[in-house]
Amino acid sequence: MESTLKTEPHSKSIFNYRVGTLFIVLLIILVYLFFALDTIEAQAREVSINVNGLATRYSTIQPTVGGLINELYPDSTEVISVFPDKTTPLTLGSTIFIETLPATNPLIAANLAEAQKAAAQADVIPEPAPKKIVEPRSPTYNGAATWYRRGDALTTASTQFPKGTTLRVTAINSGKYVDVVVDDYGPEPHTGVMLDLNSLAFAKLAPLGAGRIPVQYYVI
Structure with a gap:
């Protein structure tokens, strides 16, 4: 009887130790899974976007269609319709159909009509690249950028800078950037509109169907 009384507390101690250890291990696993899922959620996924009948591919970290729409169009009044519903989760290869007001702008509508006749050329896949750090050689300007079809290099038209000037243009909504050379007035x-990018340059910042986007730019 005495022997039993002596070993029972020891057995309970071992049991409590094992339960505590198991709890700590499970807690560590849960924390790891939380951060792993959070990392996966934040990874960029490529989706297909059809804006005003013009298809292109776009890379985003937004988890839902609504998040993507907010990224592309902070002014929600520009968006007429979206399919599928904004609550729909975005997955790799998702296709989103968007109708926007800029298509009613004669200049943008003409660009869209031309692009739709050459869909193969318009469907440009932005190439991900690490951002090169450069020292601005001018103040940073803010304005609107549109696009038109011109050449096969990364260029822009500008009334602010002489031909041959190299600019770094960043889309305010997405943070994507492109370096362009002024080659037209x-x-x-x-x-x-401050800058009229050619279609290749604009497609690195946003889908061509967006038509017009807010940008920051400076001389490099």
Whole structure:
């Protein structure tokens, strides 16, 4: 009887130790899974976007269709319709159909019509690349950028800078950037557009169907 009384506390101690150890291990596993899932969620996924009938591919870390729409169009009044529903989760290869107001702009509508006739050329896949750190050689300017079809290099039209000037243009909504060379004069002042990128350069910042996007830019 005495022997039993002496070993029983020891057995309980071992049991409690094992339960405590198991609890700690499970807690570590749960924490690891939480951060692993969070990392997976934040990874960029490539989706197919059809904006005003123009298809392109776009890389985003947004988890839902609604998040993608907010990234592309912070002014929600530009968006007429979206399919599928904004609550739909985004997965690799998802296809989203968007109809926006910019298609009613004559200049943008003309660009879209031209692009739709050459869909193979318009379906440009932005190439991910590490951002090269460069020292700005001018103040940073803010304005709107549109696109038109011109050449096969990364270029832009500008009334602000002489031809041959190299600019770094960053899309405010997505943070994507492209380096372009000024090789044309325009657009007209009354349009309110500061840069008219060629289609290849614009596609590195946003789907061509977006038509017009807010950007920051400076001389490099």
